Amino acid sequence: MQTDNKNTLLNLIRLYGPVSRTKLADYISISIPAISNHVTELLEAGIIKEVGSKQSNGGRKAVLLDMNKEYGYTICIDFGQDIFRIAAININNEILEKRILPSKELGDKNTGLIKIQSMIEEINQKISNHATLLGIGIGISGIINYQNNKLVIMPNLKEWENVDLVATFHDLFKVPVFIDDSARMMALWESVLPGNGRYQDLVFVSVGAGIGTGIIVSGKLLRGVNGGAGELGHIIVEEGGLPCGCGNRGCLEQYASVTSMVNRAKNAIKDGVMSSILTYANNDINQIDSFCLEKALKDQDKLAYTIIIEAGNYLGIGLSKIVNLLNPEYIILGGGGMNISSIIFDELIRSANLRAMSTSMKHTKILISSKEESGLLGTSIHVLDNIFKFNSCMHAASGNILSF
Template sequence: MNGLRKGSKALLRDLNKTLVLNEIRTKGPISRTEISQNTGLSLSSITRIADQLIKEGFIYEEGEGESTGGRRPIHLLFNQYYGYIIGIKIEVRKVIFTLSNLNGEIVAKAIKEYVKGSSSNVVMDIILNEIRLWFSKVNGEGKEILGIGIGVSGIVDTQNGILINSSLLGWNNVSFKSEIQRIIDVPVIVDNDVNAYTLAEMMYGAGKNLDNFLLVECGIGIGAGIVLNGEIYRGEFGGAGEIGHIILEKDGAPCYCGQKGCLERYSNEEFIVNRALELAKDNSNSILHNKSNEQVWIDDVREAAKYGDKVAIKAYNEAGYNLGLGLVSAINLFNISTIIMADEGVQAEEWLTPNVLNAVTNSFFSRYIDIEVKKSELGNIGWELGTVALVIKELFQVPLYKDRFTLYSS
């Protein structure tokens, strides 16, 4: 971990500046008097800091508030268009690029597809080319890119911006941060994609007022973001949350990770599709009867379930219960009472969630606490918001550590 900055006047100035700017960013429009009351800083200090922030372009004045007797207070607002952030979500067949302002509002988006199984070098070239294009466009408008956030499946060294391993992508030791900073000198934050989604849920969604929760992603893989005491827990080297590789069945189905009987093999999209097709063989009334794997995707099974197809619903029910059994281990380990479902857990909530809940309410801690299973409030936009949130969190952090970038530290 980077060392703490020594106590100094510069550190105190940065701390106070951070405090004031974040008050305006999160609570604006807000008056100088209200900021003083909220922070405990003197009105003269608030005025001095606000004047400096206005001069630097971080905030601006607008309108007047209600008078409580005397002069009507001037409101301060955060300038969310001070600069922009590029968010990059890497998937199996495509890379999603987003451009957002400093409030996390997405103002532009691009999708670049590539052949599944492509090398990291091929995808890196796509990323670098797109970053060059966006930098040129933003600079041409007289603005700046203030940071780049990347969400990718696998084990990530967040401090050095390196993807250590992604079984899903088949990549190892990909140095995103150094490769990007070789052409453009801005902060580059890289994290596991589920952690990025979890951060977005903490900042903008159902996890906003929760200190402890589990964000569970149900899709091609099964992963989790673990929030403990208001912080994402990443483990020893960025591998925490791989709940898809909890062993559910001894000597069960082989998993690409090298183990057998992993939770993922009994609850992911592939399981749902295969199980539905297996059940449909003996059910001529099913929409999926006599269909093959080449003809059926998860969307088809979901649509069949919506039409009341008993085969499709049963496949989802089984996957949900299996997922719940795996989550019991996480609940017992971390003593967490709230699970937030994302991805297929939202789209197929009607059939997955009741069965997940049925399994987890039989856990050890369910005798002492109410286990709640809720859906993400963000939907698919959570992946994109997450990559942006990685940078926003970094930009507006309290500047306590050396060599950590903030928007305005001395």
């Protein structure tokens, strides 16, 4: 129990720091002397530090505590179908080093593993002189067996399916390694983001190459019995529709993901539809990507507009199911698909309003994420949660006493 309280205090300092010992006592139901003892141990371990003082109500200055940024860092990977991101992140959620590259530049799994290893080594070399690598986290689009920390299915990057990234990186770097679904990691970050209201009931929908979902219910990440919770991208929106990487037909991500929008543009242009999308792809159909769609929309291009409206409509169908099933406080949308145009957001709201129960819809706020690195930052939170036995989502919503 002692250790639990110490970890809880550390988590509170991470979430609310800089914070005074007195303020910590508002958040946790243990005595101030007990708090002081734990704080002394954490200061001696170098995980936290004193960072100045603040005038308290009684007139005495209260010493403030915060995480010691120099204590250690994580290396986190956000492995998307299109974009690969890797970063070193300190225990105060600040990105120290970052690399971004198209996932295809990794090549096959053999060359890819070597490239990832050398990126980690290069980043470590820059940072490890003044901090310790605490762990490695991998956010990936796939189904993860959370019990054994292993990847089960990866519909969009099939070649990597049988690669045991956890064991490989653990053997190479001798630190704990954790893997989880990237949309889940994004949800985690949104729920702990300072200033974001500390959401307890939240669904994050990532509209990227595929469609992923991270669900937080009553302050806990929902994983499902075998890690399959949140596969919004694979709910059927068209019976017998387009084939999907999961083996089924008519899945949402075949109608509303960035990949599906790009494919739709390519097929229409192959069929002879005139569109400025092709102009922005240097008149080469193979070069069409989401940026071409974005630019064509600014030209009022009819094909681009139709594609974005259809995708928005299908996303609204998906969102209405989330609203009716979970009635979360927030649905936060992110991923490259949401950057194409605000039209997609307006359309998905219209479509969801048509289909969801109005009383539930009225109380669920739907927003766009403001942070491109939410996958990396959430993965770092996940690593620290596991190392320090935190539960980042389980925190006071408005300064209430916590019960762990």
